[in-house]
Amino acid sequence: MKLVFATHNQNKFLEVKKLMPDPITLLSLNDISCFDEIPETGHTLEENAKIKADHVTEKYNIPCFADDTGLLVDALDGRPGVHSARYAGPQKKDGDNIAKLLLELKGQADRRAHFKTVIALNLGNEKLLFKGKVEGHITNEPQGTGGFGYDPIFRPVGYPETFAQLPINIKNKIGHRGKAIEQLINYLQTNQHVTK
Numbered sequence: 001m002k003l004v005f006a007t008h009n010q011n012k013f014l015e016v017k018k019l020m021p022d023p024i025t026l027l028s029l030n031d032i033s034c035f036d037e038i039p040e041t042g043h044t045l046e047e048n049a050k051i052k053a054d055h056v057t058e059k060y061n062i063p064c065f066a067d068d069t070g071l072l073v074d075a076l077d078g079r080p081g082v083h084s085a086r087y088a089g090p091q092k093k094d095g096d097n098i099a100k101l102l103l104e105l106k107g108q109a110d111r112r113a114h115f116k117t118v119i120a121l122n123l124g125n126e127k128l129l130f131k132g133k134v135e136g137h138i139t140n141e142p143q144g145t146g147g148f149g150y151d152p153i154f155r156p157v158g159y160p161e162t163f164a165q166l167p168i169n170i171k172n173k174i175g176h177r178g179k180a181i182e183q184l185i186n187y188l189q190t191n192q193h194v195t196k
Helices: 010-017 045-060 094-104 168-174 176-190
Strands: 002-005 025-028 064-073 112-123 126-138 154-156
Touching (some): 002 010, 010 025, 010 168, 045 064, 045 126, 064 176, 126 176, 168 176
Parallel strands (some): 002 025, 002 064
Antiparallel strands (some): 064 112, 112 126, 126 154
């Protein structure tokens, strides 16, 4: 089956594509010639994921899913949260976002945080949500060159490395997006939309 992942983020798309079983042909927004900057006007990750999925469904009438991910830092009352991608401004630069976050946490002993991903799936008349979460800590400085977003400063519980240092297969297995995608795939397989 063909399934659109409603994202323009090529790093995110490639990460998710590696998780998809063979019967699913994963398409990006670019693949369906959707170059719209879909407004993320929701107040929650759930709302933003639904907005993006609904935009594609209504305009292209094709099965799709969208995700929204946030980094929630305990000492910052859950910020950057729903504003994670644009934390340092509308330019959505990973380096700027990381620099702002580290500055706000300077001298802070409590560096607990978690990533949360929400996936909204639109498939025929079905609209479903899948969620994934991973607990961790914010490092004092960026470490590693892999991944994207806040990966260089997020160290998951039980690992000495940041997400940017871990191999992609480990990150996908323990990470927030990987957990949500696993639920999505299980749903598709269980409901015989795709074969195992």
